[in-house]
Amino acid sequence: MGLKPGKTTLAAVGAAALVLALTGCGEKERRGASSGDMTEIAPASPTTTGSFPAGEPVVAQFNEFEDSAAITYNQTVVPKGSNVEVLVQSQGSGTTVRLAVEGLEANRDYGAHVHVNACGAEPEQAGPHYQNRKDPKTPSVNPEYANPENEIWLDLSTDDRGNAEAESTVDWQFREGEGQSIVIHDMHTKTGEGEAGTAGDRLACVNIR
Ligand SMILES: [Cu+2]
CATH class of the missing domain: 2.60.40.200 (Superoxide dismutase, copper/zinc binding domain)
Known part of the structure; x- marks a missing residue:
């Protein structure tokens, strides 16, 4: 996924895992999950x-x-x-x-x-x-x-x-x-x-x- 581990929230990881479990884990969902991490970008230093x-x-x-x-x-x-x-x-x-x-x-x-x-x-x-x-x-x-x-x-x-x-x-x-x-x-x-x-x-x- 490429994002720095420090920026990945547990909530995002949990949500991603849930999406993967529910949808049968397509490539698209995995990429979608990493884009969700961008909600964290504003507070980053x-x-x-x-x-x-x-x-x-x-x-x-x-x-x-x-x-x-x-x-x-x-x-x-x-x-x-x-x-x-x-x-x-x-x-x-x-x-x-x-x-x-x-x-x-x-x-x-x-x-x-x-x-x-x-x-x-x-x-x-x-x-x-x-x-x-x-x-x-x-x-x-x-x-x-x-x-x-x-x-x-x-x-x-x-x-x-x-x-x-x-x-x-x-x-x-x-x-x-x-x-x-x-x-x-x-x-x-x-x-x-x-x-x-x-x-x-x-x-x-x-x-x-
Ligand atoms: Cu322009």
Whole structure:
């Protein structure tokens, strides 16, 4: 399963065992059980790390470029030292991505999506959103392509401590070498014709694979 033993709750293990017993233990249930551990991600005390194999959580603190797997471009609303954790899991032919943040600006909306390229010194270096079916037109603002079934959207609304979590499940998998980062944006993602997928300035970026 790949998650660190310290993060696995007894309750989760018990629930997983029960599911396996009841369903006859398919591969899918076992993977589902490990994704359940992500309820524990917010309170974890992260350490800065590099990239992880698929299925391992990425745990990092936002910092300046090259000092972390997670980069802040706006320290006012994504403070240096605030925490981020990401888990990407394949489930059958689909993919689930979970994102948790801790210590951002409180009671605020943020947009977040999986982008094609790795994070860079400049926010634009992460490239466009990862799309399962690529829009022939760029930038893609057509809701037929820029939507949460064809892209991975992880919009966040922080609580009064600046914490938030989001999860997205899609019925496809990333192409090799693409979908390398999650970019956090200034506002929730728009869906209308001509603006679909836009979410304002790029505030931060985390490398996910
Ligand atoms: Cu984005």
